[in-house]
Amino acid sequence: MKLGSADWNLWPISMDYDVTFPEFKKSGIDCIEIGIYVPSQELNSAKRNRIIDLASKNKIQVTAALFSLLPDRWPDGAFSNTKSSFLDECHYFLDALEKLGVKYANIWTGADLPHSSIEETHSSLEELNDLAANFPGVVSIEYKADTIFPDGQTLATILSSYSHLKVLIDTGHAFALEEDVVHLIKDLHSKNLMGAMHLGDAIAGDSDADLPCGRIHDFSEILQTLSSINYAGTANFDLYGAAIDESGPGPLSILNESLLYMKSAMKNS
Numbered sequence: 299m300k301l302g303s304a305d306w307n308l309w310p311i312s313m314d315y316d317v318t319f320p321e322f323k324k325s326g327i328d329c330i331e332i333g334i335y336v337p338s339q340e341l342n343s344a345k346r347n348r349i350i351d352l353a354s355k356n357k358i359q360v361t362a363a364l365f366s367l368l369p370d371r372w373p374d375g376a377f378s379n380t381k382s383s384f385l386d387e388c389h390y391f392l393d394a395l396e397k398l399g400v401k402y403a404n405i406w407t408g409a410d411l412p413h414s415s416i417e418e419t420h421s422s423l424e425e426l427n428d429l430a431a432n433f434p435g436v437v438s439i440e441y442k443a444d445t446i447f448p449d450g451q452t453l454a455t456i457l458s459s460y461s462h463l464k465v466l467i468d469t470g471h472a473f474a475l476e477e478d479v480v481h482l483i484k485d486l487h488s489k490n491l492m493g494a495m496h497l498g499d500a501i502a503g504d505s506d507a508d509l510p511c512g513r514i515h516d517f518s519e520i521l522q523t524l525s526s527i528n529y530a531g532t533a534n535f536d537l538y539g540a541a542i543d544e545s546g547p548g549p550l551s552i553l554n555e556s557l558l559y560m561k562s563a564m565k566n567s
Contacts, residue, residue: 299524300361301560302329303535303553304496309333310542310549315349319356325553331362331404331534335371337387341394349398362402362494362532364440365391367409376407377422378414378446385425392433401435402494402532404466410446419446423460430462436531438466438493443505449475450482454491464493468536471496473515474505480523487527495529496536497560508539510552512559521567535560 303325308318315332322330332349334340341363353360365388367376376384388405395403410419430437439457441447447456450465450472457463465486472479486492497517499509511517524533535556541549 299529300329300532301534301564302331302361302532303327303557304331304333304364304538306333307535307537307541307553308549309538315352319352319358321550323356323358325550326557327358327553329359329361329532329534331364331402331532332360333364333366334391335366335368337365337391337394341390341398346394346398360398360400362404362534363391363395363400364404364406367405367407369409372407372409375411375414375418376409377419378410378416380418380421385422385429388426389429392429392437396434403430403433403435403437404440404494405438406440406442406466407445407447408442412444412446412448414446416446420456420459423456423463427460427462430460433462436464436493437462438464440466440468440471440496442468442471443475450477450486454486454489457491458489465491466494466496467492468496468498469511469515469517469520470498470500470508470536470539471505474500474503474507476502480519483520483523483527483529487529492527492529492531494531495533497533497556498536498540506539508537508541510537510540510556510559511535512556512563517560517563518567521564525567 441453447453500507
């Protein structure tokens with residue numbers, strides 16, 4: 299398992315890699331997942347070169363990227379709107395990650411709601427699957443409550459028809475849905491659908507909490523299960539909700555709390 303952090307955990311401090319990469323390194327994080335909204339703009343040649351230079355300078359590795367589909371940027375849907383530029387952006391996203399040497403390509407949609415067109419969504423998934431077949435890595439889709447991919451089992455059922463698309467488990471989203479994370483990991487693994495992971499904690503019903511790992515739930519059995527299936531993918535902290543909480547201790551403290559807990563849990567598992 300490649301333990302690391304999403305870069306958006308430090309966005310309350312800065313969205314500039316020149317600021318965040320050194321902070322992650324000082325915090326003891328060597329692996330980073332970068333958040334992207336518009337691949338064709340944020341991953342062009344000049345910006346890819348800057349990412350490579352800053353990662354090398356700070357001795358960190360960009361192991362994953364998340365293409366986030368926000369409702370305000372995709373008001374008419376993305377997966378569920380084949381007339382949108384979504385698939386063009388996916389093509390650019392995967393091509394850019396291949397050039398960067400990033401093996402884990404993740405996609406999350408907040409733009410495709412529960413009653414969006416499932417027919418259009420399947421059409422997009424079919425084309426995305428074709429793109430993923432030519433990508434030398436893993437393409438995962440993240441589920442979340444109140445989207446067209448509302449939970450792990452629903453997404454697994456949808457993706458069962460596609461050979462090169464996997465499920466991304468965000469443990470915070472899973473806990474909010476009261477899913478059995480251990481059972482879900484085993485089930486996805488048995489179906490060859492286990493993709494990347496995001497790590498966070500939550501109470502039932504709060505999918506946006508993004509609390510530090512261990513704040514509510516014990517991760518020991520999850521870590522033991524990942525070890526038992528020889529999980530070698532990325533597992534990145536996604537703590538954005540807690541990081542932006544103005545009543546909280548701040549993003550660096552939130553990140554450190556999660557990292558200390560996870561290191562201890564991994565040592566004792």
